Amino acid sequence: MAYEVLEAYCIPKKSNETTQSGDDVLHLTPHFAAVIDGAGSWSGRLDGLTSGRFAALAVAKALESLAPTATLPEAAAQLGQALAQALAGAKLEGELLRPPTCVAAIYSVARREIWLVGDCQALVLGRHHQTNLPTDERATAFRQALLRALLLAGRTTADLQSADPSWHLLRPLFEAAPAYQNHPTDPLGYGAFDGRPIPEQHLQVIPVGQDVQEIVLASDGYPVLCPTLEASEAALWALAERDPLMIGDYAGCRAFPLSGGSFDDRTYLRLRLT
Template structure:
């Protein structure tokens, strides 16, 4: 395989806090996306997503060096066990705690290319494109919650000041002048605050079959989950990316241009794109983002 271009950017501008990861080895190429924290406890430093990213990258490096012929099921078990094993090292919280409290787990998605098998494995909602054709990976639960956040954001955005305060009160949020100003200038995302209880409940759908269930590496992944596998051939052009690129282009420059356009036209991501979070002042983007393009 020949790497054409690759990059990983943290939304905070600090590489040590980037919850995305990029792995390029002799056999495997992968993008890892540590899940944004919804934890109530402060167990993982600097964040659950960073810890998950580091563990999965280390497992990928181990596989690349010692198990280059690993198949999709073997990779699933390897990556998931790297998170599960970490639960044995948390003071005052036995493994059973994480089984009962999924919102406190480490969690990550990944998309992996195996050169030995000429396959792409889509573990969760990371992105992939083959010869310009994107492979759909959006979770149904994210669509639903993105729509709810957009609805709240649109309602609050077009309300007059008195009505806006009533809405904030109904959502259980403060109605003081400072809060209202934060909502008005985009420093406070009312829509995301409205769906945050549901985002925490969402973790209970992880690795469960059903209409709203979804795959994620969290140490408790279903080893028989129907993971999408995409076969590729010699000469195929492949893009792997995290969902920090809501619109995926054939090149990095095109993907960056579409992201910049979105930030200019819909910074809260409640109109053109219904997402569970938007661009916030002071951050470089709405999420960490990673992109790699290569030819088989």
């Protein structure tokens, strides 16, 4: 391989889960290194898996047959088609309220490029790269305003952690948001792997120069992405202590749970390029 794995970490958000039960997938081939984040789902399963994990695993498997010199648009088309084929042959249990979806950060060895589809993130020469989803930004702003108001009115942080009132108000948005997914013209449109074509404006390519010795790829489970796993984990748990509701400088759609663990699955991959 033309890269060396310095640090690799993939763990689900709940502390009592195994790495097989989360929606994040870390996948390495001789030609590609990928962090793939399956979209969370609260309904339905495909072949016994959550829809997000099913989508992430299908995209990971398709990477193995991707031409080493493929461009990002070519890769997006092939990976999306592979997901569509996997979905067509999957056994559905229950009802899916959102389409099986995943996003990814992928390093192409041959092209020396990082590809971002959706809100996974990368760190190159100290510069952070991430595209936030417009619908998540709006949900976060609403949730932040609501929970801050409730705190001012006398509710406690622990109360809001155990029963977040924003969830029931935001759930219709989360269920409807896929209408914006891979939309070519709507201002709230964004890119994701869901079996449909991804418009090129939703595909981000980050060139990696010959002077770059290390890169970091990660899912959005790290609000603060640092050059090392230890530093990223330390920043995460410092945030959990400082702002367990996630309504401050690093606001999000979910709080840290009272029962332990983090607010989301998290995957971290640090590579030395050789």
